[in-house]
Amino acid sequence: MGLELAGEVEATGEEVKNFRRGDQVFAFTGFYFGAYAEYKCMAEDGAAKTDGLVTKKPENLSFREAAAVPSGGLTALGIIRKADIKKDQKVLIYGASGSIGTYAVQLAKVFGGRVTGVCSTSNLEMVSSLGADAVIDYTKEDFTKSGEKYDVIIDAVHKKSRAFCKRALKNGGVFLSAHSSTVPGLEDLIFLRELLEADKIRPVIDRCYPIEQVADAHRYVDQGRKKGNVVLTLD
């Protein structure tokens, strides 16, 4: 189990050029999973769908912080790239407080959007702190009824349909959901590292659990209310 990790390289194969023992790395393990294990064997030039993507860890992040980036960050990056945001376009991120949502808000800003984040009352401050230009509390206001129209609407928690959002979309506007992402490549993980090191984006961590409490961690995540990410620690 587990799709993303951060840790230290324990050993390398003879033909490996880019890594050596002791290097600090972060990785998207791909759909062979394995990130919850103590050791994970990865290819230095892998692919997201098979053996995964691994690169040097951002220097300014702890292992816990770095481990919270690859899956949510790459998924959000794929959606934001697909949205093809032009400077000052109005972008609404629905479900801005989750893993994909928190990265999507920050990445939409990086790509020049004017961002509105939609979340519940307790997350308004956090979403504003990520750089959202405006926030809407979905428990008090239906964004489709305000009269405001957006160039791009991203449902980062897969709760709303295109038909529901249509009223708030400009003519020719783009609707994307959490499941609209593309398959990432190593260059995408490196791009995220550069943004992290430049303090343009940061991971939001709700809770950390020791691996022994993995079932509790999953129970919490399954409630669908986490703020950003939940991290498992193996130390």
Ligand SMILES: NC(=O)c1ccc[n+]([C@@H]2O[C@H](COP(=O)([O-])OP(=O)(O)OC[C@H]3O[C@@H](n4cnc5c(N)ncnc54)[C@H](OP(=O)(O)O)[C@@H]3O)[C@@H](O)[C@H]2O)c1
């Ligand atoms: N995370 C990933 O790496 C990843 C990758 C690919 C696909 N996905 C898929 O993408 C979707 C989102 O994943 P995620 O991990 O980003 O979600 P998540 O972090 O589990 O989402 C939790 C957040 O959703 C908010 N939320 C819950 N119900 C809501 C509603 N009705 N309206 C608006 N916000 C609501 C919660 O805030 P409140 O409590 O304030 O409502 C909470 O902050 C899921 O379908 C997941 O399977 C995730």
